[in-house]
Amino acid sequence: MKNTDYAKPLQVDEKTFTYFDFPQYAADAGIAIKALPFSIRILVENLLRKFDNRVVKQTDLDNIVGWKKTYDAPVEIPYHPARVLMQDFTGVPAVVDLAAMRDAVKTLGKDPARVNPLVPTELIVDHSVQVDFFGTDEALEKNVNLEYRRNSERYELLKWAQKSFANFKVVPPNSGICHQVNLENLGRVVISQDGGDAPVAYLDTVVGTDSHTPMINGIGVMGWGVGGIEAEAVMLGQPYYMSIPEVIGVKLTGRLKEGVTATDLVLTITEMLRQVNVVEKFVEYFGPGMKSLSVTDRATIANMTPEYGATLGFFPVDEKTLAYLKLTGRGERAKLVEAYTKATGMFYTGDADPEFTQVVELDLSTVEPSLAGPARPQDRIALPGLKRAFADILGCAYDRNAEIKQISEFHDESGNQNSRARQCRPLAPRQFDLQLGGQPVKLGDGNIVIAAITSCTNTSNPHVLMGAGLIAKNAVSKGLRVPPFVKTSLAPGSKVVMDYLQAAGLMPYFKALGFHLAAFGCTTCIGNSGPLNPDIEALIKENDLNVAAVLSGNRNFEARIHQNIKSNFLASPMLVMAFALAGRVDIDLTVEPVGIDPNGEPVYLEDLWPAHEQIDELVKAHVNKEFYEQEYARIFDGDQFWEALDTAESTTFAWNAASTYIKNPPYFDGFSITPQIPGDISNARAFLLLGDSVTTDHISPAGAIPEDYPAGQYLIENGVNQGDFNSYGSRRGNHEVMMRGTFGNIRIKNRLVDPKQGSFTVKFPENKQMYNFDAAMAYKREGTPLIVLGGKEYGTGSSRDWAAKGTNLLGIKAVIAESYERIHRNNLVGMGVLPLVFADGESAQHLGLDGSETFTITGIEKMTPRKTLSVKAVKADGSEIDFNVTSRLDTEVDVEYFENGGILPCVIRKMMADS
Numbered sequence: 052m053k054n055t056d057y058a059k060p061l062q063v064d065e066k067t068f069t070y071f072d073f074p075q076y077a078a079d080a081g082i083a084i085k086a087l088p089f090s091i092r093i094l095v096e097n098l099l100r101k102f103d104n105r106v107v108k109q110t111d112l113d114n115i116v117g118w119k120k121t122y123d124a125p126v127e128i129p130y131h132p133a134r135v136l137m138q139d140f141t142g143v144p145a146v147v148d149l150a151a152m153r154d155a156v157k158t159l160g161k162d163p164a165r166v167n168p169l170v171p172t173e174l175i176v177d178h179s180v181q182v183d184f185f186g187t188d189e190a191l192e193k194n195v196n197l198e199y200r201r202n203s204e205r206y207e208l209l210k211w212a213q214k215s216f217a218n219f220k221v222v223p224p225n226s227g228i229c230h231q232v233n234l235e236n237l238g239r240v241v242i243s244q245d246g247g248d249a250p251v252a253y254l255d256t257v258v259g260t261d262s263h264t265p266m267i268n269g270i271g272v273m274g275w276g277v278g279g280i281e282a283e284a285v286m287l288g289q290p291y292y293m294s295i296p297e298v299i300g301v302k303l304t305g306r307l308k309e310g311v312t313a314t315d316l317v318l319t320i321t322e323m324l325r326q327v328n329v330v331e332k333f334v335e336y337f338g339p340g341m342k343s344l345s346v347t348d349r350a351t352i353a354n355m356t357p358e359y360g361a362t363l364g365f366f367p368v369d370e371k372t373l374a375y376l377k378l379t380g381r382g383e384r385a386k387l388v389e390a391y392t393k394a395t396g397m398f399y400t401g402d403a404d405p406e407f408t409q410v411v412e413l414d415l416s417t418v419e420p421s422l423a424g425p426a427r428p429q430d431r432i433a434l435p436g437l438k439r440a441f442a443d444i445l446g447c448a449y450d451r452n453a454e455i456k457q458i459s460e461f462h463d464e465s466g467n468q469n470s471r472a473r474q475c476r477p478l479a480p481r482q483f484d485l486q487l488g489g490q491p492v493k494l495g496d497g498n499i500v501i502a503a504i505t506s507c508t509n510t511s512n513p514h515v516l517m518g519a520g521l522i523a524k525n526a527v528s529k530g531l532r533v534p535p536f537v538k539t540s541l542a543p544g545s546k547v548v549m550d551y552l553q554a555a556g557l558m559p560y561f562k563a564l565g566f567h568l569a570a571f572g573c574t575t576c577i578g579n580s581g582p583l584n585p586d587i588e589a590l591i592k593e594n595d596l597n598v599a600a601v602l603s604g605n606r607n608f609e610a611r612i613h614q615n616i617k618s619n620f621l622a623s624p625m626l627v628m629a630f631a632l633a634g635r636v637d638i639d640l641t642v643e644p645v646g647i648d649p650n651g652e653p654v655y656l657e658d659l660w661p662a663h664e665q666i667d668e669l670v671k672a673h674v675n676k677e678f679y680e681q682e683y684a685r686i687f688d689g690d691q692f693w694e695a696l697d698t699a700e701s702t703t704f705a706w707n708a709a710s711t712y713i714k715n716p717p718y719f720d721g722f723s724i725t726p727q728i729p730g731d732i733s734n735a736r737a738f739l740l741l742g743d744s745v746t747t748d749h750i751s752p753a754g755a756i757p758e759d760y761p762a763g764q765y766l767i768e769n770g771v772n773q774g775d776f777n778s779y780g781s782r783r784g785n786h787e788v789m790m791r792g793t794f795g796n797i798r799i800k801n802r803l804v805d806p807k808q809g810s811f812t813v814k815f816p817e818n819k820q821m822y823n824f825d826a827a828m829a830y831k832r833e834g835t836p837l838i839v840l841g842g843k844e845y846g847t848g849s850s851r852d853w854a855a856k857g858t859n860l861l862g863i864k865a866v867i868a869e870s871y872e873r874i875h876r877n878n879l880v881g882m883g884v885l886p887l888v889f890a891d892g893e894s895a896q897h898l899g900l901d902g903s904e905t906f907t908i909t910g911i912e913k914m915t916p917r918k919t920l921s922v923k924a925v926k927a928d929g930s931e932i933d934f935n936v937t938s939r940l941d942t943e944v945d946v947e948y949f950e951n952g953g954i955l956p957c958v959i960r961k962m963m964a965d966s
Contacts, residue, residue, distance in 0.1 A: 052109070054102040061252055063390045068243060068252040071100045074396050080116050084396050088298040088405045089367040090333045091118045092397060093254050093273045094130060100253055101131045106290055114295060120408040121297060124917065127942040129290035133242055134171050134257040135282050136274070138229045140178040140577070140753065140780040141260035141851060143205050145279040146212045147716060147784045148955060149286075150704035155719035155959060163702050165962060168218040169288035173237055174209065175222040175229035178753075179781050180572040182503070182540045182581035186565045190540075194570050195225045199692040201777045204712040205784060207698050214700040218286075223689030227571050229259070230266040230507040231544030233274075234350055235379050236683040238267050240368065241391045252391050258285055262357040262850040262874060263605065266507060269350030270375060271368035271397075276357060278878035279852035280954045287958055292944040296362060298333040299324075300407030303340030305416035309663055312515050313348040314508075314603065314623035317355045318421045318431045320413065324359035325429040327411055330844075331873045333363040337404055340415045341366065346375040347512040354508045355605050357848070358428040362873060367399035368392045380680040422601075424620035426609050427744070434626070438639040444618060445496055445597055445637075446478050480637055483590055487535045494536050494590060494598075500583055501600035501613060502537050502631035503575035504566060504624045507544040509603040516548060517669045519624035520557030521661035526632055527563045529658065530649040534634035536587055539565035542574040550678040555669050564631065576604030578754035579778065580613050591615045601630045608748045608848060609798035614755055629656055711769050713784040717860070718955065724963055726951045729885075732864050732908040736815050736830060738823070738837040739794060740802040740895060740902035745841055746848035747875055749799040751857055752792060753780035753849070760810055761791035761824040783853055786860060791824045793857025803902045815903060816927070827861040837861065838906055840895045841868035846875025855882040859953075865908060867922070867936055869894055876939055883952040885911070886939040887920065898934055900924055914938065914946050 057076050061068040073096040074084040084092060094115050101107045111128045137145060153163035179202050184193040199206065206224070213221040222232060239255040255272045257264065262276035277291070285291050301324075307316060324334065334356065336349070344352075349366040356364035366372075368388060376385035392398040420434040425444055432440045482495035494500075509515050533539055541561055543549060549568060552558050561567070573579065580600070582588070591598055592615060599618040600607075607619035620636060630636065632645050644653035706715045741749075756763050756776045765787055766776055779795070782788040794801075795810040803813040804820055813819065814826040821829070830837055839858070845868035846854060855878035858866070865885040879886045887908075889895075895902075904924040911920065917937055924932040940946050951957035 054099055057099060060249065061390060061394055063387050067249045068387070069247065069249045070252045070391060070395070071096060072395070073099045077116050080113070082116050085403055086406050087118055088300070088333070088335050088407060089397060089399070090273060090298060090335050090363055090365045091115070093256065094128065096254050096395070097130055097256060098128060118295060120406065122295065125294035125941045127292055127294055127944060130293050131290050132170065132256045132258045132285055133253070134173065134255070135168070135286050136229060136233055136237070136257050136259035136261070136264055137172065137174040137282065138178050138261050139174065139176040139205065139209065140783055141279045142174040143208060143784045144852065144856070145260060145283050146208055147713060148280065148283055148718070149212075149216070151716050151719055152955060152959060153703050154715065155722050156962070157703060159724070159963060161963060166287065168216055168286040170286050171218045172286050173220045173222065175227065175232050176206070176209065176224040177228045177572040178577055178579070179205070180224065180570040180574060181579040181778070182538070182542070182569050182574050185538060185540045185569050185581070186567055188562070188567060190567050190569045195690070195692065198224060201775070202781055203696065204707070204710055205781065206693070207696055208704070208713055208784065210693075210696050210698040211701070211704060214698065215702065220687060222686055223693040225571055225690050226686055227546060228507040228544030228573055229261060230263050230354060231511045232686065233257070233267050234269065234511055235545055235547065235679060236686060238270055238272050239384065240271055240372070240376065240388045241384070243387060252387060254397070258282055258291060260850060260852070262848070263354050263507065265356035265364050266350050266354035266511075268353035268356065268363055268365045269346055270372050271366060273363065273365070275362045276850035276874055278850055278855065278874060278881055280881040281877060284954045284958050289958055292942060294941060296331065296333045297408040298335055299327065299329050299361070300405070300410045301334055301336050302338035302410055302412045303336060303344070303415055304338055304412065305340050305414040306343045307415045307418060310660060311418050311420060312518070312623040312625060313344070313351040313512055314515060315421045316348070316415065316418050317352045318423045318428070318621065319418050320352060321355055321359045321423070321429050322431040323411065323413065324361065327409070328360070330360040330870070332361055332408070333365065334359070334361040335363070335365045335407065337367075337399070337401070339401060340413070342369070342401065343415065345514070346371050347514070350511055351508055355428065358605055360872065368397060369399045378674070378676055378679070380676050380683060420626065422620045422622045422626065424607050425618035426607060428606055428621055435639055435641045438637050441497055441618065441637045445480060481594065481596070483594060485536070485586060485590055487584065487586065490535060492534065492536055494587065496597045497635045497637035498598050499537050499601055499630055499634055499636060500587060500598045500616065501575060501580055501602070502533070502627050503540045503542065503580065503600070503602040503604070504627050505540065505542040505574050505602060506576035506604035508605045509624050510543040510548055511545070513551060513670045513674045514666050515603075515624045516552065517555060517557065518661055518666045519628045520552055520555065520560060521665065521669075522625055522628045522659045523560035523564050523566070524557060525659040525661070526654070527560050529654050531632050531646045531654055533564050533631045536584070537565070537631050537634055538580070538583060539631055540569040540574065541566040542570040542572060544571070546571060546682045547678045550682065551673045554673040564628070566628075575600070575602050575612060576606065577780070578611050578613075583613065583615070588615060599636045601627050601636065603627050606848065608746050610752070610796055611748050611754065614797055625660070629659065711766060711771055711785060711788070712782060714786055716786045718953070722956065722959070724960060726956065726960065728950050729911055731911050732836050732838070732906070735836040735838045735864065735906045735908070737803070737840050737902040737904065737906065738827065738861070738863055739812055739839050740900075741839065741841045741845070742800060742802065743842035744844045744847055745799070747846055747851050747854040748848055749796045750794055750846065750854040751779070751789065751851050752796045753851070754778055756782070756788075756792065757797065760795060761822050762788050762795065765791055786856070789853050790857050790860040793853070793861055794823045813902075824861070831862045837863045839863055839866045840900060840902060841866060842894065843869045845869070845871050847872040850874040852878050852881070855879045855884060858882065858884050871939060880940060880945050880948050881954040883949055885949065887936040888939055890935055890937070893934060898932055900932065903927060904932070908936075914940060914949065916940055916942050916946060
């Protein structure tokens, strides 16, 4: 068979395209394409179009078109994403890696220009701007100015890459957030590519170096987050090897009630699907309730796909998708999308539903206004239950004998206390006097010190932003003000947002309550909340206060938003505005007033909350195509700061030895064309003994660099003042900083040093407590290999490859956990670190491991997928604990990457073999 046997013409107006008729291929194979989930159909099209009987073989096509609801063992296919999406925190180290690969190829006597993206790659600079300034009209310009001063070396690298690599585009800083820009402009849905007699039309697919890449699923584009090293391999033309997934269907019925937002819905879905366990699975939405959701509602749900653990959160194309493409200035694209999807059965009508591995139903009318917190996005709290929930959080925070970790363990879904809550002692919030701007205020437990309307999750949705503006308007009309201790900020993911908020006349009301435009970027959502007032921060530290942040973001992990804020709650922009006015979270806004007006009269939430019809009228009147066309016509141009960066085009990068931002990484030091196959691990030490839900924020924090930690000390030794430390995220181009920051979260809980928190471990056999980095270097000098012992959901959260890179550079050879989140497992494999899982029902605690043992792992030689390995743990008294683990090298390609020391060495070796 040749795939050209299925090439057919597609007429769109006066233009003829060629497409691959994958429904006919399925029919010829005896498969009804309509029985397959839409997401699986995309993979069928991809493999048929890329079929060459060399990389994509007939067996691969047979396996995907014959999709099964469940698989006893992983079945691997080679998938070719059409695009790569990057942001700067993950994109900078990826560019550094590519530059280092060019150096390595040059050293081998080959042409370094061969290291070049073969797949279109777009990088959006959105993760670096911080909210240093807020509450004034000058905040945006000052924040951007400071952003460039801090990050000019990184931005020069990106501008060099833009000039020196083909197929590589950069959206400069101060333009928007990558996922919102992808949704509103970069997403093609159907791509047309010149070739042969007619351009080829095919389905848009993307992988991104950010875990929230699935936001693009809201318009029917297959996309998910991968590690930077995986993305680099895709950029260089390698297929993305993946296991054929199970697909969970979420059937939506009914409609959202008045006063309920898409944010409330996604928090409900996140809680629900975490209980279903959709990790490493596709989720696909269908049903009559889906038709009642706007595309931006769908995008909100798709955005938080990693929060509920899935790979995809997919919405197929329908009439609302076409309308959205037209609204956002992609009218010609909409014509092609409509013709293609209807010709191939990819247009969702709701007349017939596909078959799924499992179907979960949700009646949209049951969704209630909600928040999530204080430290995980799946821990939803119904609005009426927040006051009681925080009382229990506060009680448990000071009850040192309570073994409560998460609010979900002691509250039901309505915020009602369950029996476990009796372990917590009820405590009254403490209040302290403080002078702010010459005015006396009281600040204490439960007060909100950060209220941020930010993040692509919600600022892509005009309804919740217009709604927040109307709440602000109503609050101003009633004389309400935000308390002075609340740091307020507005950071949209697109400049279009400001266009329509200004057109609707709502910006004066945002500003009146302190929500001035602070940035076009991620800001608070990824930990760039900036400093608090020094007096507030001092009061929090001195009294160990449990203060709160409320943000319209997607993550609230420990120490992510701000290192001194213990309770962080996710909410819609409308509720963020309401809580900012209230100034505290220990309140039931359904019955207590938001505030008191100048005449002493209470103002309730219902007095401020606009009707859906009122919001909808503003959206229809002021969100228009002209705004999208105007802003995105200049998206790659950049501002005056970007234009001022002076960089030259060159084949290899000119490394600056004095830079503390960009360093040539050591991954290819002593590189050989012949790999050294890993052998058994003997007499290793446990570097860390960790519990459940260890996130990539715990492993590789993105936020502030503490002065007394090894990374801070390194910067000081290299002449960097503390005020110029910037953040871990911005320093990801420097391996010296990042390896010192690995397992560097100030809230990480290593049981070897319990109850102490932070970047500390015990060095054995001396039994000496040390910083993690210092202990790792001591072990390295001794030649002692290291392992990490973890629990369930190891590596949940962001797709940051430094969580795996740092693990590798510290000398950690293997991780043994109860389960992994998908992206981090892939990243470990991509860096040559062996991911292992305990046998079902076993754990470090169950086996009696306390981390003081020496570990020998055998069976690594002659590795095969999912191989069972033997572990011998020897205690100081000579007693032994023997147990088996399973290798999470799931496929033959995983084994190949592991035996090559990672993806990039493997790619270089293949590249050299082909030359």
